[in-house]
Every structure is written in structure tokens, then in C-alpha cells.
Amino acid sequence: MQDRLRAQAATLGFAAVGFADAAGDPVRKARLEEWLGEGHHGSMEWMEARKDQRADPQVLWPGAQSVIALGMAYTPSVDPLALEGDDERARISVYAQGRDYHDTVKKALKALARWLVAEAERDGLGTPELKVFVDTAPVMEKPLGQAAGLGWQGKHTNLVSRDHGSWLFLGAIYVALPFAPDQTHADRCGSCRACQDACPTDAFPAPYRIDARRCISYLTIEHHGPIPEEFREAMGNRIYGCDDCLAVCPWNKFADAAARHKAFVPRAELVAPRLAELLALDDAGFRQLFSGSPIKRIGRNRFVRNCLIAAGNSGNADLRAPVEALRSDPDPVVAEAADWAATRL
Structure with a gap:
């Protein structure tokens, strides 16, 4: 089913898809707690308020067995730095120049979730429970994306893909099915700074x-x-x-x-x-x-x-x-x- 799911995700507009185990990762949890302890989250109190759920998918939802990590490309066609120093015009981040990604990614995630339920029932696996997330829930999309092989968290802390660079919107589906996990992506930043x-x-x-x-x-x-x-x-x-x-x-x-x-x-x-x-x-x-x-x-x-x-x-x-x-x-x-x-x- 995983190969069929990858193909369906592509038809729905996702440029990257991978699978990870939903079990907690002590390294991921420790890094989050250290970051919060240093106050680097500023006034984003929600980062700390639900840190345990953020650090461990199975704390957020005990029924989760697998994480399906997905990325949707928003690659710019012009240099994002082109307007630097312009005294008449303003610079808006590439991600915000089109439609709101929350709506687009979530709609595609829900469509993929419906497909997954139908396929699981057709395969005799019953009706699996699942939950979809894009940005607004306590989910660590970037380290989960790395665990699922989409890319790696670069030195700028964002996900980097060998195929799509730094330009992916991330979403996740937690599902009560034991999918085979992909290999965690290796760090490719090297000595670059x-x-x-x-x-x-x-x-x-x-x-x-x-x-x-x-x-x-x-x-x-x-x-x-x-x-x-x-x-x-x-x-x-x-x-x-x-x-x-x-x-x-x-x-x-x-x-x-x-x-x-x-x-x-x-x-x-x-x-x-x-x-x-x-x-x-x-x-x-x-x-x-x-x-x-x-x-x-x-x-x-x-x-x-x-x-x-x-x-x-x-x-x-x-x-x-x-x-x-x-x-x-x-x-x-x-x-x-x-x-x-x-x-x-």
C-alpha cells in the first residue's frame, strides 16, 4: 500500500512523502526542552504549553503507530533576494506570496486520508483511525520529515531536501497502521555556513x-x-x-x-x-x-x-x-x- 500511497500523494500535489515510526525520540525531546529552556521561543507560549505532545506523537495521540510526512513545493522562480535595498518596494517572504498554505495543504491531506481509509478497507485492514496536521497542532514536522527521509534539518533549522532545496511546506498524517519506516535522512550541510x-x-x-x-x-x-x-x-x-x-x-x-x-x-x-x-x-x-x-x-x-x-x-x-x-x-x-x-x- 505504501507505494500506492506515494503515487496518490503525488496526484494530490505533494512533491515528497515518507514514513516514520510514531514512537517518541528522546534526542528530539531533549533538543526541544533545551531550546525552550533557553527562552529561544520568545512569546510563542504555545510551544511550551504542549511540549510533551509536540515531542512525542504518541503523547498527542496514543493510537498513532506511523507518521506519514509530506511536503508540498513552493519553489520560487525568481531570486528571493532581488529586492534587497529597494527604496520603493517591500519584500514579502516567498511562502506568503501565493495562497495560504494552511488551506491548500490541509485540503490535500484530508483527501489523502480519505483515500487511505478506503484502500485499507479494500485491503482487509479494517478502518484505520488517523489524524491530519499542518502547522497549527503540536507536531514537530521538520524532525519528523527528517526521520521519514524527506530531507534533513539544516543549520538554519528548516528542512532541506536534495530535490527541492528549502522550499517545502510540511504536513503530517498520524495513522493507526504499522507502515514500514523510511531511512532517516543524513545531514548534508557539511562545513557550509x-x-x-x-x-x-x-x-x-x-x-x-x-x-x-x-x-x-x-x-x-x-x-x-x-x-x-x-x-x-x-x-x-x-x-x-x-x-x-x-x-x-x-x-x-x-x-x-x-x-x-x-x-x-x-x-x-x-x-x-x-x-x-x-x-x-x-x-x-x-x-x-x-x-x-x-x-x-x-x-x-x-x-x-x-x-x-x-x-x-x-x-x-x-x-x-x-x-x-x-x-x-x-x-x-x-x-x-x-x-x-x-x-x-
Whole structure:
């Protein structure tokens, strides 16, 4: 059945699929506890609140026997670093330029789960219980992906695939069937430290370890309140996420944009948006522009805060007027960011 499942996963848009045992891994658990103990998760309290379930699939669901790890490609067709230093346009992370991956991946996972149940019944295996996960549950998709042979967790802590580079959205199915596990993928980073050197905010205290509190993706997406001033200049024109450590990975030379799922083709208006237009967004305009996008979840205020930091870094005098208009914004975090940007301009 596993070969048939791989083929079905491919028809549903998955570029990678592998199998792992659902039993807990003491090394995985120890690394998670060490990372949390150092406070590197920042304000993401949910990482700690359900750490035992996150570390061990069978704590989350005792019935799990196997993990099916899956990856869906979102390979960019242009250089994610191309807009670096542009004083008119903002940089949005590649993953957020298309449709919300949560919806696309989960829909495909559910379809694969329905197929799996039907096939198991046809094979006389009964009706297996299973659960599907994509990002919003306490599941360690990256180490599970490595255990299932999809790739390895690189020095930037994201999964790296020999076929798809750093560009995979990950999902998982926990199932009460004893599938034969694939071989854990070997680490192929070697002596390379390109990702470590590329980080604008020195968010990697050591290879294979990230301090989220210093990461631009965390700061622009997860962090509430003002952006700490020590990181503002380094943010440049990044307004949602950061691709730098992924984009410089040498393994990306094997990634082919033809493997990208059609849902993740970038929307033209998000590839190189003008800062002046983004600064003018009110709540209704923000919701309309980012309908169906993962960006919508951070809300207008956090998003405009990010755009103001980019404006302050731009040195572009044409942005003074929209920045000045936001100094009296009802949201105090937006107003503070506007004050900072205005002073810089």
C-alpha cells in the first residue's frame, strides 16, 4: 500500500512523502526542552504549553503507530533576494506570496486520508483511525520529515531536501497502521555556513539552533508590540517574513520551480509591492488585499508597523507624507513606528 500511497500523494500535489515510526525520540525531546529552556521561543507560549505532545506523537495521540510526512513545493522562480535595498518596494517572504498554505495543504491531506481509509478497507485492514496536521497542532514536522527521509534539518533549522532545496511546506498524517519506516535522512550541510552568515540579525547562536527573538520572521509575524530598535535597521525592506537564510542554501540549485504547486504561484501584487500603497491601507483595504493570504492573520496594525520600519530604512523622501499621516494613528504601536520612521526620513 505504501507505494500506492506515494503515487496518490503525488496526484494530490505533494512533491515528497515518507514514513516514520510514531514512537517518541528522546534526542528530539531533549533538543526541544533545551531550546525552550533557553527562552529561544520568545512569546510563542504555545510551544511550551504542549511540549510533551509536540515531542512525542504518541503523547498527542496514543493510537498513532506511523507518521506519514509530506511536503508540498513552493519553489520560487525568481531570486528571493532581488529586492534587497529597494527604496520603493517591500519584500514579502516567498511562502506568503501565493495562497495560504494552511488551506491548500490541509485540503490535500484530508483527501489523502480519505483515500487511505478506503484502500485499507479494500485491503482487509479494517478502518484505520488517523489524524491530519499542518502547522497549527503540536507536531514537530521538520524532525519528523527528517526521520521519514524527506530531507534533513539544516543549520538554519528548516528542512532541506536534495530535490527541492528549502522550499517545502510540511504536513503530517498520524495513522493507526504499522507502515514500514523510511531511512532517516543524513545531514548534508557539511562545513557550509551560508545560512548562518546571511542572517541580518544574527539569529543563530550556533549551527542548528535559532533564537526566534532575533529572527525577522518572528519579529514581523509573531511579535506583538513595537519592534525592538536594535533590529529595525537590519530589517531593511522586509515587511513579512525573511527568506535570506533559505535563499542562500546551495541545495536550492536542484530545486525546480516546475514542481511548485499551482496554489503557490505568486500573486502579482505581492511580488514587489510599493511601500507607499501599503502604508495607506486601512483595515478594510488590508483585509481585501490579503484575502486568502497567510498575511491576513497578523492584522492591519502589525502589518503597517512593519511597513513603517521599512519606510524608515528606505531613505526615500517620497514616503514622508504617508509616514507623517500615520503618526496620529489610533494604534499606539503604529504611531510609535511612524514617529521612528519620520525621524529617520
